[in-house]
Amino acid sequence: MSEYGAITPTTNGLTMITESVVKKKPIVFTKIAIGDGALTNQNIEALTALIRQKQEAPIHIVTDKGAGLADVSAVITNAGLSTGYYARELGVFAKVGDTGQEKLFAYTNAGANASYSPADGSLDEKLITVTFKIGTGATLKVALNSQVYLTLGNLEEHNTSSSAHADIRTKITNDINTHNTSSSAHVDIRTKITNDINTHNSSSSAHSDIRRMFNSYLPLTGGRISGRTYIDSMLSVGQSSAIASNIRVDGAAGNAYIALLNYNNTGNLLIDGYFNNPETAVIDVTNRNAQGTIRYRSTLMDGNGNAKFANEVYANEKLLATKEYVDSKKWGSTTIADGAVTPTKLDRAYLPLTGGTLTGSLSIDGGNNIVHYIGTAGGNLNLGDATKTKSTALCCINRPIWWNNTLARNLALEEDLNTHNASSSAHADIRELFKWKKLYSVNRAAFVMPASGTALCDIPSTWKELHITWIWTKQTYTINNVVGHYSYTANIINEAIADPIIFVFPGSEGYLVVKNNKLYVIHRGDTDDGAPVLIMWR
Incomplete structure (x- = not known):
């Protein structure tokens, strides 16, 4: 298949365009010709014929594709061709009106990308289509879309081959397998099967013989006890124990006991731990999600008797302050006299009325949760909030200046810019661009x-x-x-x-x-x- 580049209108082609506009006559495409001529220094626009034409065929069909596009097609076969050749050059011939003189309208050459057309003896049939785009008015545009296509017979032979479209066949197979193994596939079928099984299992008549066998017994593993269960002595898990707890769990690190409302008759819940290494042992409480992942873990008691909580601790719905927090909010040995009161330490949560240093950003709530702030995020001094502050006014008698620790410059005002723009010497380079x-x-x-x-x-x-x-x-x-x-x-x-x-x-x-x-x-x-x-x- 020859790979032709841009197809170029000849001088005769351009003249036909002008003649068509002036005389208001249509351009009639007459034939497509191919040859093996090679371009050296020829001017394509000056060509009036192919360099060395080998074959030609009348226009088979002209198809209006809309939007100013038209396909001009011809079928060229090797019937009667005595010698094969490389189909390098392609030309489209046309005339103005039905009585006009046929001339070379446009030309292109594939050069080294030309394909070989064999002599008669093996079927070689090409459908050649050249697409033109004609704009509005008198402007002609040629779409660079000229190609040589296989015939319908070649295409059908390709499509029926078991090796054709291997990538498409593989993708379809993979997509079907992916779909079938997806947990979201066939949701209606999966749901119906699950519902049918659940309906069957929950039926009072299903598995009646098995139900009668196990209704009087608690499973060795798991199970559910309905109603209230009374424990008069110790319920031991693992082995019996004389410890005053009624649930026992044995482990390699030691034994743990839980008393449920039965410790010294006081009604307390007792968690009692006996450890092989009590100095390093801890009693923890965990909070897990539905997948079993720990969300929070707090230590009720470690080997030193300390408690460590994952988050804040409240008493009577009030947050308890830690020792570190209280210590961080106090002054050193500064003494400030205030009447009869002479405190030696002051809360750091307040800024003095005179002097002092504010660290972090200062947020200002203007109501309705519209917060403005003064901060130094990213090393910049930010005044206001980019999404909530409507405007910022610089209020001073003299004009504000810009200072970078070396230079001081006045800020330009709107009237300064208007005066500059109205000057005949301003933007000289831009004015030059628009000068005739x-x-x-x-x-x-x-x-x-x-x-x-x-x-x-x-x-x-x-x-x-x-x-x-x-x-x-x-x-x-x-x-x-x-x-x-x-x-x-x-x-x-x-x-x-x-x-x-x-x-x-x-x-x-x-x-x-x-x-x-x-x-x-x-x-x-x-x-x-x-x-x-x-x-x-x-």
């Missing part, structure tokens, strides 16, 4: 139509906009005994549009083409007296 510069001018009577294919003038490659004044030398009018000429002015903007740019003056009174940073005069109008007398650019 003369590119071409001529006396209307001295204008001479350039030879075919010759540019009227070159355009700087950095141009953004062209301003053209067009005058009709023969069409005049008279006002107050002063004779004037009819004229048009036009601006062409260099945006992201295709090259060439074709501009048509109203009433088909002149045609200009901008191509490769050159300006061409294609047509002087129906009266053949139009002329550009001034061209400006910026």
Whole structure:
């Protein structure tokens, strides 16, 4: 399969476009030809035929794809081809109207990316499609989308092969396996099976013989006792014990006993531990989630008799302060006289009325939980909150300054910026970008139509906009005994549009083409007296 690059309209093709616009006749695509000619220094636009044509075929179909796109297709086979060749070049031929002369409209060459077309003897059939995009007005755009495709027979042979689409087949298999093994797959089926099993198991008539056998016994492991159970003596777990507890758990580190409302008849819950190494043993209380992961762990008693809690401790719904917290809130040996009271230590939670240092950010609650703050997050002094503070005012008699420990600069005010912007010397570089510069001018009577294919003038490659004044030398009018000429002015903007740019003056009174940073005069109008007398650019 040849890999063709961009297809380029020839000079004849561009002329056909202009002729089609002027005469209001359609461009009729007639055939597609291929050959093995190699490009050396040839100018594609100047070509009128293929370099060395080998085969051609009439246009099979032209398909309107919408949005200005049209597919031009032809089928070329190797029937009757005596010698094979490399299909390097491809050309599309067209004419203007049904009676126009057929000419080479567009051309492309695959070069080293050309594929080999064999001689007759083995079937080789190609469907060649070239896609053109025609814009609005007189602008023609050629989509770089030319390819050579396999025939339907080749495609069907590929699709029925067991080795075709191996990646797609593998993905489908993997997706099905992933779906079937997912816990969320077939939820309706899984739910129905579970419900049916539960309904069966909960039925009073299900497993009646087994139920009768086990209803009178508690399982050796687990199980549930309904109603109140009375324990008159010790309930031992592991082995019997004479300790005054009624639940016992044996372990390698020692034994633990729990008395349930039966210790010295006081009604207390007693947790009693007997440890092999009491100096390092602890009695803990844990809080776990449904998966068994510990959320919090507190020590009721360690080997030294201390308690350690995971979070804050409350008494009578009031938070208890730790020794470290209380110590951190006191002064050293400072003495401050206050009447008859002379405290030696003051709470650090308050800032003195005079002096003192505030650490951290100062938050200001303006009500409704709208908090502003003064802080130094990230090394910056922040005044206010970026999402909640509406405005910040700098209140002072003199103008605020900016100071970086070396330089002091006044802050600019709005009126300072307005005065600067209104100055004729401000933004000189920007003003220069928007200044019009003369590119071409001529006396209307001295204008001479350039030879075919010759540019009227070159355009700087950095141009953004062209301003053209067009005058009709023969069409005049008279006002107050002063004779004037009819004229048009036009601006062409260099945006992201295709090259060439074709501009048509109203009433088909002149045609200009901008191509490769050159300006061409294609047509002087129906009266053949139009002329550009001034061209400006910026």
